[in-house]
Amino acid sequence: MTAPLLSVTDLAVEFARGGRWFPAVDRVSFEVERGEALAVAGESGCGKSLLARALIGLPPDSARVSGQVAWEGREINGLPDEDWERLRGGRIGMLFQEPGAALDPVRTVGDQIGEAIRLHARVSPAEARRRAIERLREVSLPDPESAVDEYPHRLSGGQKQRVGLAVALAADPAVLIADEPTTALDSTIAAQVLDLLARLRRSRGLTLVLISHDLGLVARESDRALVLYAGRIVEEGSTSEIFRAPRHPYTRGLLACQPRLTAGSGGIRHGRFAAIAGMVPDLFERPDGGCAFAPRCPDRFEPCDRSQPPLFADGGIGVRCFLYDGRTADRGRRAS
């Protein structure tokens, strides 16, 4: 049996204040199989981007990281820098929210893709250039032969995101980690980039780890999803099942909040917007002992303030909520 492509066990990313450590990512465990698309969903401050940075060995300097992250069975803690370099970019590609965040403004597009290619393959500069043009064609950048000599500032946001993708794919990685890949783009351009991502997943058999706050995106682009709240996984399982029947009160609330165009005459006008009362607690002011979502939860009952719920199993879905604990559930108000 081969090891999963990515295996994460009890991963924590903590920050210190007043001599105490506070977990922004709190004992997160999951696996990613080859070829699947896993989404990490949650609002700002839930820890999803920190999780992504920890996965590629680039946590903030002030953070303390614990737990295990293994890529293809290889534990990355204590990996020498040069091995990390080879893994990152070689086996793992990264795509960021800000188009062009990973691009150097003073070097041409071709130089940057070529460099990424030559880091991982022994080829001549001419061959690297030829491959760079090939990558640009693969990401559907118009006129790749001349675009290869352009500087990033000459490109539009959508074009920069395509070039970012070409750089991420330069060394033929097995997995692409995409952190809010379309959030900064206009909707018609975002639709193009998503189309392209779906095409690349099929043509390359690429594994995708998609980090996003946008549940619509998660619903369409992933096979499995983790919903994060205050650093912890609160719900996990098959994406279609989570969207068919969300379990956790937070997931249910979040889904209800999605602005949607609904059919019906006049039904779209002046409806109330769904919202979740209160706000995501600050990292240093999270409730002690109980469920972090309890203060905002419409279904809160006695056990919620006493201890942190573990993940309960419910029809193939993992859900961190006492409503799904066989011993206490009858006392809580569970959605039917």
Added chain:
Amino acid sequence: MSSAEPLFEARDLVKLYEVRRGVFGASAGKVRAVDGVSLAVARGETLGLVGESGSGKSTTGRLILRLEKPTAGQMRFDGEDWSALSGGRLRAKRRDIQMVFQDPQSSLHPLLKVGDQVAEPLRVQRITRGRAVAERVAALLADVGLSPAAADRYPAELSGGQRQRVAIARALATGPKLLVCDEPVSALDVSVAGQILNLLADLRERRGMAAVFIAHDLAVVARVADRIAVFYCGRIVEEGPAADVVARPLHPYTVALLAAATASSSSGSPRGLVLAGEPPSRVAPPSGCAFHPRCPIARPRCAVDTPPLEERPGGHAAACFYAGELRPVAAGGPPV
């Protein structure tokens, strides 16, 4: 003044920006940021302006607020020639037209307490003086769902949603008749955005206030606005009652925007219509209809003639020679 006269009316607004090469360079051309926009807002009505970045919707908002001078065109507001007002008359009239921007972080002064910021317009407009100011500030904070204690906090001590509430309280201080909101929730998490949208709806209803609501998210605008104007490349390409525009879009661009919005709000649905290309250069826009290079139903005529915004029965207008020809694609259910 006849009661049929709209609260606000703009006719043929144009805003040109000079583009220069280098710091002292010669003019490289003019960007037509707003290119002949006419619109009207009735008392108590909410007009939604929707479009992608660079479409001219925000510049139109700034012209309405008279934060910038239009290159050409007329505006009437509340029975007066708004575009001609100047000096003391303009300053006095400004109390009737206020704004809420996207990022409360940058529209609030970081070093002033919340109470002082809400009080400022009261003092500037000489609405309230002395002891009455504190009472009025507390009442305004209560109107937006904040406790009186918030007056002593600094913006940095508040969450994004709370800061937007402060910005709204500040805008309401002078009792405006028209509120211009530019992307008021796009910087907020979705679970908090609903709270702010509901608050804005309540305030409009309670105060009988009219609003211009500018946003890129059609799903949000459709729920908030009575009428919608769709912007592309500095022009209004479609305008009409919100329910009509969403249920029976006439312009192919609106159909594409709807497809993107529908796709992002439903799970497991196929990606509908994906537009090719990107919005054109604003310095040298295409001939004829600016949308024709991306339009799935463009014909030779579209590259030559510019379609006027033509009104159809029911107050629904579109600027397209083949309006209504492209139908929305069913995406995971009946067409919206």
